[in-house]
Each structure stands twice: as structure tokens, then as C-alpha cells.
Amino acid sequence: MAEMTVFLGPQHPFGHGLWTIKATLDGEVITDADPIIGYLHRGWEKECESRLFPQIIPMSSRLCYGSSLTWEHLYAKTAEELLGVEVPERAKYLRVIAIELCRIQSHLMWLAALGTDLGNLTVFLYAMRERELLLDLMVKLCGQRMTTNYPRIGGVRNDAPENYERDVLRVLKHLETKHKEQIDLNDNSSIFLSRMQDIGVVSKAEACNMGLVGPSMRASGVDFDVRRDDPYEVYDQFDYEVPVRKEGDAYARYSVRIEEMYQSAEIIRQAFKQMPEGPYRVKVPRAAPVGSHVARVEDPRGESLMWIVGDGGRTPYRLKVRSPNFVTLSLTKKLLLGYRLADLPAIMGSIDVCMGETDR
Amino acid sequence: MYDLYSFSKDIVDLILWIVCGILRTVLNINSFCDWLESDNVVGVLVYIIQAVVIFAAIFIVCLTMIWQERKTLGRIMDRRATQVGPLGYFQNLADGMKTMVKEIIIPDSADRMAYDWAVTIVIGTGVLLAGMVPLSDRFFLADYGTGLLIIFAIFSLAPFAILIAGWAQNNKYTLIGGMRACAQMISYEVPMLMILVATVLLAGSLNINDIVAAQQDSTWFFIPQILGLFTFLVAAVAEAERIPFDLPEAEAELVEGWQTEYGGMRWGLIMLGDYFRGYVAASLGVIMFFGGWDGPYLPPEIWFLIKVFIIFFGMIWVRGSLHRIRTDQILNIGWKRLLPLAILNLLVVVTLKVWGVY
Numbered sequence: 001m002a003e004m005t006v007f008l009g010p011q012h013p014f015g016h017g018l019w020t021i022k023a024t025l026d027g028e029v030i031t032d033a034d035p036i037i038g039y040l041h042r043g044w045e046k047e048c049e050s051r052l053f054p055q056i057i058p059m060s061s062r063l064c065y066g067s068s069l070t071w072e073h074l075y076a077k078t079a080e081e082l083l084g085v086e087v088p089e090r091a092k093y094l095r096v097i098a099i100e101l102c103r104i105q106s107h108l109m110w111l112a113a114l115g116t117d118l119g120n121l122t123v124f125l126y127a128m129r130e131r132e133l134l135l136d137l138m139v140k141l142c143g144q145r146m147t148t149n150y151p152r153i154g155g156v157r158n159d160a161p162e163n164y165e166r167d168v169l170r171v172l173k174h175l176e177t178k179h180k181e182q183i184d185l186n187d188n189s190s191i192f193l194s195r196m197q198d199i200g201v202v203s204k205a206e207a208c209n210m211g212l213v214g215p216s217m218r219a220s221g222v223d224f225d226v227r228r229d230d231p232y233e234v235y236d237q238f239d240y241e242v243p244v245r246k247e248g249d250a251y252a253r254y255s256v257r258i259e260e261m262y263q264s265a266e267i268i269r270q271a272f273k274q275m276p277e278g279p280y281r282v283k284v285p286r287a288a289p290v291g292s293h294v295a296r297v298e299d300p301r302g303e304s305l306m307w308i309v310g311d312g313g314r315t316p317y318r319l320k321v322r323s324p325n326f327v328t329l330s331l332t333k334k335l336l337l338g339y340r341l342a343d344l345p346a347i348m349g350s351i352d353v354c355m356g357e358t359d360r
Numbered sequence: 361m362y363d364l365y366s367f368s369k370d371i372v373d374l375i376l377w378i379v380c381g382i383l384r385t386v387l388n389i390n391s392f393c394d395w396l397e398s399d400n401v402v403g404v405l406v407y408i409i410q411a412v413v414i415f416a417a418i419f420i421v422c423l424t425m426i427w428q429e430r431k432t433l434g435r436i437m438d439r440r441a442t443q444v445g446p447l448g449y450f451q452n453l454a455d456g457m458k459t460m461v462k463e464i465i466i467p468d469s470a471d472r473m474a475y476d477w478a479v480t481i482v483i484g485t486g487v488l489l490a491g492m493v494p495l496s497d498r499f500f501l502a503d504y505g506t507g508l509l510i511i512f513a514i515f516s517l518a519p520f521a522i523l524i525a526g527w528a529q530n531n532k533y534t535l536i537g538g539m540r541a542c543a544q545m546i547s548y549e550v551p552m553l554m555i556l557v558a559t560v561l562l563a564g565s566l567n568i569n570d571i572v573a574a575q576q577d578s579t580w581f582f583i584p585q586i587l588g589l590f591t592f593l594v595a596a597v598a599e600a601e602r603i604p605f606d607l608p609e610a611e612a613e614l615v616e617g618w619q620t621e622y623g624g625m626r627w628g629l630i631m632l633g634d635y636f637r638g639y640v641a642a643s644l645g646v647i648m649f650f651g652g653w654d655g656p657y658l659p660p661e662i663w664f665l666i667k668v669f670i671i672f673f674g675m676i677w678v679r680g681s682l683h684r685i686r687t688d689q690i691l692n693i694g695w696k697r698l699l700p701l702a703i704l705n706l707l708v709v710v711t712l713k714v715w716g717v718y
Contacts, residue, residue, distance in 0.1 A: 013613075028536070028687055118684055119603055121437060122680050126437070129439075191683045195683055195684075341614075342613060342687050
């Protein structure tokens, strides 16, 4: 049968952002798939070279609206280590709480998108409803819903507001009881299972070789989490599990992310218990020493790296971001080959695409 | 019995009395009035009035079904549903206005003739079907012997038009959508027809009035045909192209499926036609399993509509809670699950009939 080439994108409902899959179809079966990215390239890294160090923090949150706080934190962390600044203990705990809240809301955002990909608007609206609670917590802590601008080089912008622990614990409890029921709606639906299982399979060896990161990698059986295996901030103080699945299919990626949300809630609880009193921010030098530094954190989408070169001035000489999604999208062909067109949204939905950080 | 025909005849008589009275006394035109009052002309006028009344009734019912869907989905999804007008009922009219004033964009590369006529057939069959379903034994357009069979026959015309529409728009998404719609509808026709056979065996007639009368005499047919009921409901959701079987217009991968290049009021009418088909699917379920307009106290038309709305509520509920199914899975369900179940249902009915239970 004659093959047909379909350009899915750049403005297409399956892709959460501007990008294209050039798919070749044999009937319904995908025989070739090429990702075309770059629509959102805005010269972010180059722009940073003409900004003062503190000015780059609000720019970092524009990398990805889902995991904005994680990117700000990654920048702040890299810059601190380059400048040789020691962060106060309380600031570290506040950062962990903020990052994990951001991780939960980012995963809820992904769950909502997955719902529409599979044609269920109810999942979308339920996930968005719960996400609203977390965004309200963000507003209380940082004054902003998504572009939070919270971490600072040498600490965080402000201390936690009054009764913040009570508010957070209340939301977490809601998430673990009420929202759990809605997750069960997915897990107990045989249609959902039949849509998600055995598609987009990536084996452990392939995941390692092709550089898959984050939850997608852990769904393929690679037991690695930067938070646990290369602890930063105070992640070595907490007792939590890193969810790992063996199957490597879309459903495994789904369940790893769902489980991560509950583990994040656990980390937040422990962080509130252990959080000491004290200062939350220190004074830092304005100019960076000559030299370079690279740091990595566990983003909601995977392991993200940032590399900053200082030349003794008040702006970075070079700043480089390695986005987890940029790597994941290079697997597009591997993920899609041999599956059906109807599987495409389910597979691409399961890897949580964010184009802002991919194209930078 | 005072039925729709008598009602329309009264209206025509009234109009003719006024018109001819004016023409005769004021303008003194007698021959034209005699022609106007001849039996043939009156008969045609009565049919036109009947058609208008039926269309208005079905149109209002379908608008109510859209409203019901919006409201119920809003409740299921824990969000605010439509708020325009009293209880949000006028949202549909606002949407109609909106689609009507939209710019009509027709792709250059489209095959104009097929583009226009395919969608006309799709909408036309929907409206035709809705007109053929009687609301009660006194509120119908025509009483015809082939009954359910002709309804199913018209039901199965739409896939061809959809395939042509998908081809005519000259777009890859619409082509895939049209193919999917065709495959899906044809594979779900078969189990539906097998259940129709069982119902006809039970009632001893294809005529809708007779089928309902048979249920009034014995029991409602969902009792002997409980298997058939579930099979039919699944197949009906698939025929109406609703979630979880809305593959032809799977917006995640196919944008809007075979309707992608239809804009403005054409698209609005396609959506309305979907609800006409949904109404027909639900009312076929009512006629074949739930005794049609059979019920105490209330007028039969009200009973019929109540049952239709209840079945449609089930469809909305399914839409609110399920995901979309995949192409190969949908065909598997059709041929490997529903068809055997429908045949089993037929076997049960034949056995009951042989034993003389029904």
C-alpha cells in the first residue's frame, strides 16, 4: 500500500507546544517519524550573557512554565557553587518544599494533558482543579502562580508565610485521599489500560544508550534519581522511595509519575518537620571568579544540567542548558516506530513534552 | 384518534378558510380557490404542515439533548456548564448564531461538488432518520410497513457520504478520519442488525407501531433480550460516533477528523446532525427494548421522550468517564465481542419463541 507522509504540527492538538512530527504512515501504522523542533528558539542562552547574575533568575522561570521553580533553582544552585556561596540551612528546606510543590503541579499538568490526549476531558478538568490548589500555595509562598521568581543566589526571596505548613499539609491530604480516587478511575478502566500498555516500549539498554532521563528512564528499569544518588540541598535528610518500573511502556511512565507525586508529598511533610529556624538568605558577591561550573538537579521531566562560565565580570561569559526533553525528543522515532497513529498522542503524552526548555 | 394528521388537517382547513374567504369575497377569484381546496392540494399541504411540526419538535428535542449533555458533563467534571439564558438553555442558539456568521472557508484543492453534497447527505440522512421515528402512535409522519428496516438502511448510508467527504476535502487528516468512520460504522451495523432480527422475531412485525403494541401486550423486550440490550447500547454509541468510539474525529491525532475542513454553518449542521443521529440511536433503543411510548398516566409522547433522555444520559455518562479507544481495538470489539453476543441473543429469542413464552 502507498505510504503517506503527515506533518503533525507545528500547531496540532497532540503536541503540547510548537513542534512537528513528520510521520510516514502505512495505513494507520507509523513507519517513520522525525521530530522537527526549533519553533520556540529565542536565543535564551545568548541573552543570558548580557544579563547580571541576579537578572537571570526570572528569565529561568520562562524556560518551562510547568517546572519554572526547578529551573530557577538550578540556575541559583549553579551560580552559588560558581561564586562559592554557602546557603543557610533554612533556605535549603524552603527550596526543597517549593521544588517538590512545583514537581507535583507539573505532574498534574502532565496528567491533564494526557487526559485530553486520550479523549477524556474529565481527567483534564480534575487534574487542573487539583493543580489550582497547588498554584494557590505557590501564590502564598512566592506571590506568583507559575513564573515564581523565588530562589535567590544565596537563599530564597522570602521566608514561608504564616500558617504555611498548615495550608500545605491540608492540600497534600486532599491530594492523597480525594485525588487518589480519581487516579483509581484511570487505573481501573480497562480502556485506559489497553490504550497505555505495550506501546512506546523502551528497554533498559536502549534507555541507557539513548540518554533517556527522569521518570521516563525510571519507567524502563534504570534505578537512578539525582535527588537520591547525587544529593543536593538537603535531599539526603529525607526518607523516600524512588519509583521504578520494569516494563518501559507508556503505562509504566504514567505510573512512575503518579507515584512520584505521592513521594513528593512525603518529602514535603518531612521537610516541614525538620525545618530549622534561622536566616533564609545571605549576601553574595556580584562578580563571578574566572572558571566554570556545572550542576545538575532532578527536574520533573528528568535530569537537567546547567553550565556557567565566569570571566571575573558581573555577567556570565557563557551559559549552557541541557534540557531533559531535548534528549527525550530524540527518541521520537524509536518510541513511535511500528505503533499506530492513534497511539501517537498516548506515547507522546506519556513523556511530558515541554517545548520552552527544549528550544530555549 | 386525534393524531398529527387530524391536527395538520385542521390547521390547513383553517388557513384555507381564511385565504379562500379573502380571495373569494374581496378579489373574486373562484377557480384558483377551487383548485386550492381540491383533495390533492390539501393532501400535499397537510404533509408539509406535518413535516414542519415534526421537524420543529425533533429540533427542539435535539437542542434539549445538547443542553442536557452540556449540563450533565459540567456536573460530572465538576465545573460550570453553560450559563447563557435560563438554566443555560440558550447557549445552543448563541452557538447557532456564531456558526452562522462565521466566514466560510473552502479549501482551494477541495472537490467542490463532493465537498458540498457529501455533507448534505450526512446531515440529510440524520434529519430524515429523526423524522421517521414516531414519538407515539398518534405523533408520526408516516406509518410504513418496513419500519425499523428502512431506518437501519438509511442509518447505514452515512458512512459512504463520510468517506466521500473525507476524500473530497483533500486533506490527510480528513481522509484518515473518513476511513476510520467507514470501517467503524460498517462493523457496528452488523451486530445492530442481528439484534433487530431478534426484536422483529419477538414482535412478529417490522412496523414500529406493531413492535410497541407487542410490548404493551406482553413485557418490555429488554427482559428476554438483556444481552441484546447491552450489545445494542454499545453499538449505538459507536454508531453515533461518541466517546469512547469517537475515533473518526479523534481530536488528539486527527484535529477534527473528517470534519476538519468544514467550517462555519456546515460544521454547525454536522454537529447538529450528530445529535440527530444520537437521538435516533437512543429512540431506537427505547422502541426496541423499553416499550416505546408505553407508560401510565402521562401522555405517550412525554413517556417516549423521558425514556430517550434517560438513555441519552447513559451515553453522556459514558462520555464523561471513559477514554477514547484505538482503531484496531474498536474493530476487535465489534467483530469479536458484539457480533457473537448478538447472535447469542438471537438464539435466546428463538428458543423463547419456540417454547411459546413470547
